[in-house]
Amino acid sequence: MPPQLNLILIGPPGAGKGTQADRLREDFRLPFISTGEMLRTNVKQGTELGKAAKAHMDAGNLVPDDLIVAMAAERLDQDDTQDGFILDGFPRTTAQAEALEEQLDNEGRRITAAVLLAVPDAEIIKRIAGRRVCVKAGHNYHVDYDPPKNPGVCDQDGSRLIQRDDDMPEVVEKRLAVYHEQTAPLVGFYDERGLLRRVDGTRTPAEVHDHIRALIATLLLEESL
Numbered sequence: 304m305p306p307q308l309n310l311i312l313i314g315p316p317g318a319g320k321g322t323q324a325d326r327l328r329e330d331f332r333l334p335f336i337s338t339g340e341m342l343r344t345n346v347k348q349g350t351e352l353g354k355a356a357k358a359h360m361d362a363g364n365l366v367p368d369d370l371i372v373a374m375a376a377e378r379l380d381q382d383d384t385q386d387g388f389i390l391d392g393f394p395r396t397t398a399q400a401e402a403l404e405e406q407l408d409n410e411g412r413r414i415t416a417a418v419l420l421a422v423p424d425a426e427i428i429k430r431i432a433g434r435r436v437c438v439k440a441g442h443n444y445h446v447d448y449d450p451p452k453n454p455g456v457c458d459q460d461g462s463r464l465i466q467r468d469d470d471m472p473e474v475v476e477k478r479l480a481v482y483h484e485q486t487a488p489l490v491g492f493y494d495e496r497g498l499l500r501r502v503d504g505t506r507t508p509a510e511v512h513d514h515i516r517a518l519i520a521t522l523l524l525e526e527s528l
């Protein structure tokens with residue numbers, strides 16, 4: 304049986320997690336789980352969870368741990384994750400990381416690695432100002448660094464490109480502060496467990512992709528020993 308690849312992508316908003324996850328999903332055919340994307344779908348559909356989450360999201364705050372942990376646990380119980388998965392945007396607090404560890408432990412699974420996409424705040428602010436996402440599936444673009452072929456239109460599904468509500472400048476600073484306060488401690492959490500892998504997220508998307516692919520190739524070799 305091939306080794307399981309259970310990956311976490313960590314990094315500030317706008318570090319390139321979504322862009323890399325799109326590429327990795329194609330490389331490794333693993334289910335890609337973005338809690339931000341799941342929440343945005345819930346908001347669009349007007350579910351109870353969406354209603355509970357929206358105000359937190361619009362303010363740039365984290366959605367409470369109990370809601371997120373339950374949503375992620377349910378997703379990770381689905382069959383398609385049993386051969387591996389890529390998590391983007393979860394866990395985002397130590398409590399979430401502990402809950403994830405406990406769930407996987409109980410099921411005889413474990414995290415293979417937590418990949419940190421390191422990008423300084425000043426660069427993040429520039430990137431997010433130009434970020435556009437498609438309304439249909441959340442495919443990511445940047446007006447300068449990664450423009451679509453036709454302005455305002457998604458290359459992959461032809462849907463309209465918009466700026467996310469929480470990418471507005473006043474919300475971005477708040478999201479960065481929340482990242483440093485609540486999510487950055489996860490770097491230590493995974494480092495202590497020997498699972499942290501650092502990647503320079505200021506490189507081009509192609510270079511970052513190459514680096515992560517090389518890391519994964521090494522991990523797969525180590526896992527199969």
Ligand code: AMP
Pocket residue numbers: 316338339340342359360361363364365366367371391392393394395396399469478
């Ligand atoms: P993202 O698309 O990952 O940037 O997530 C967008 C927003 O969804 C975040 O700013 C949070 O409000 C919320 N969110 C996504 N994932 C989590 C999580 N693991 N814990 C708490 N809130 C989350």
